Amino acid sequence: xxxxxxxxxxxxxxxxxxxxxxxxxxxxxxxxxxxxxxxxxxxxxxxxxxxxxxxxxxxxxxxxxxxxxxxxxxxxxxxxxxxxxxxxxxxxxxxxxxxxxxxxxxxxxxxxxxxxxxxxxxxxxxxxxxxxxxxxxxxxxxxxxxxxxxxxxxxxxxxxxxxxxxxxxxxxxxxxxxxxxxxxxxxxxxxxxxxxxxxxxxxxxxxxxxxxxxxxxxxxxxxxxxxxxxxxxxxxxxxxxxxxxxxxxxxxxxx
Numbered sequence: 516x517x518x519x520x521x522x523x524x525x526x527x528x529x530x531x532x533x534x535x536x537x538x539x540x541x542x543x544x545x546x547x548x549x550x551x552x553x554x555x556x557x558x559x560x561x562x563x564x565x566x567x568x569x570x571x572x573x574x575x576x577x578x579x580x581x582x583x584x585x586x587x588x589x590x591x592x593x594x595x596x597x598x599x600x601x602x603x604x605x606x607x608x609x610x611x612x613x614x615x616x617x618x619x620x621x622x623x624x625x626x627x628x629x630x631x632x633x634x635x636x637x638x639x640x641x642x643x644x645x646x647x648x649x650x651x652x653x654x655x656x657x658x659x660x661x662x663x664x665x666x667x668x669x670x671x672x673x674x675x676x677x678x679x680x681x682x683x684x685x686x687x688x689x690x691x692x693x694x695x696x697x698x699x700x701x702x703x704x705x706x707x708x709x710x711x712x713x714x715x716x717x718x719x720x721x722x723x724x725x726x727x728x729x730x731x732x733x734x735x736x737x738x739x740x741x742x743x744x745x746x747x748x749x750x751x752x753x754x755x756x757x758x759x760x761x762x763x764x765x766x767x768x769x770x
Contacts, residue, residue: 523684551667554674558696559662561724563653565751567592573747587733589652590755597649598757611759614645620761627761628768651712654697654726656689665689673699695724707736720749 557636570586585607588600597612608621622626632643634687647657660676668675675697677691688702697717709732716727 529717535766553759554691554696555660556668558691561696563593563655563723563725564654565593565721566652567752567755568749569751569753569755570749571747573745576744578738588599590757591649591652593613593756594646594649596757597645597652598759611646611757612645618759618761619767622762625765626768627765629761651701652726654714654724656691656698657701657703658687660689665751669693697724697726705747709734721751723751725749 555654566589569587576582590598599610601607674691686704690699717724
């Protein structure tokens with residue numbers, strides 16, 4: 516089981532979550548004069564609105580057990596399915612997430628997991644939903660933004676969002692680019708645990724801003740895990756399949 520956990524968390528990190536290029540800065544943005552209503556309006560205008568995503572990814576996991584860079588085939592059907600096939604010369608395993616279920620199997624160790632979101636919630640130290648995972652992957656804020664719940668502060672080309680009243684169990688922070696109103700960084704903090712997602716670069720594909728890189732870091736005060744995600748190719752609104760069948764004879768991973 517222990518050998519499966521890094522592979523499993525790589526898949527989990529990727530769903531929480533591309534080639535280097537110049538960063539978005541736009542320091543000349545006149546953030547101070549923009550009305551808060553306009554910020555929310557433009558954020559919603561640039562929200563992800565495609566029905567499906569097909570992407571080719573390179574990912575690197577670093578933690579207690581480092582893994583080599585792997586290739587990942589990612590498919591998303593909005594609000595329905597997140598699917599991944601992970602490989603390194605040969606197939607390593609597959610991951611499938613639906614709004615109520617998390618499934619994974621590892622060909623190297625012949626183990627599998629089939630359960631609910633308790634796995635993700637326990638690892639992060641806070642409840643997490645399918646919609647929040649999907650938002651992180653496509654470059655949306657973990658929670659929806661609205662004027663009633665958030666204070667907004669312009670910071671030299673960026674907009675910082677902080678809830679007017681933080682959750683009793685965890686704290687949220689968002690930073691948006693003033694140029695395209697997409698997340699620069701998101702943070703979830705709970706006591707000594709912190710999950711940070713960074714989006715250094717976006718590219719516009721079929722009229723939609725989509726992350727080109729996603730950097731994820733989770734720190735529980737004792738152990739730090741990171742995953743660097745690089746999108747090599749992305750396409751939208753294709754007809755997709757999501758094949759997934761746990762092979763016979765695999766041992767179930769118990770939490």
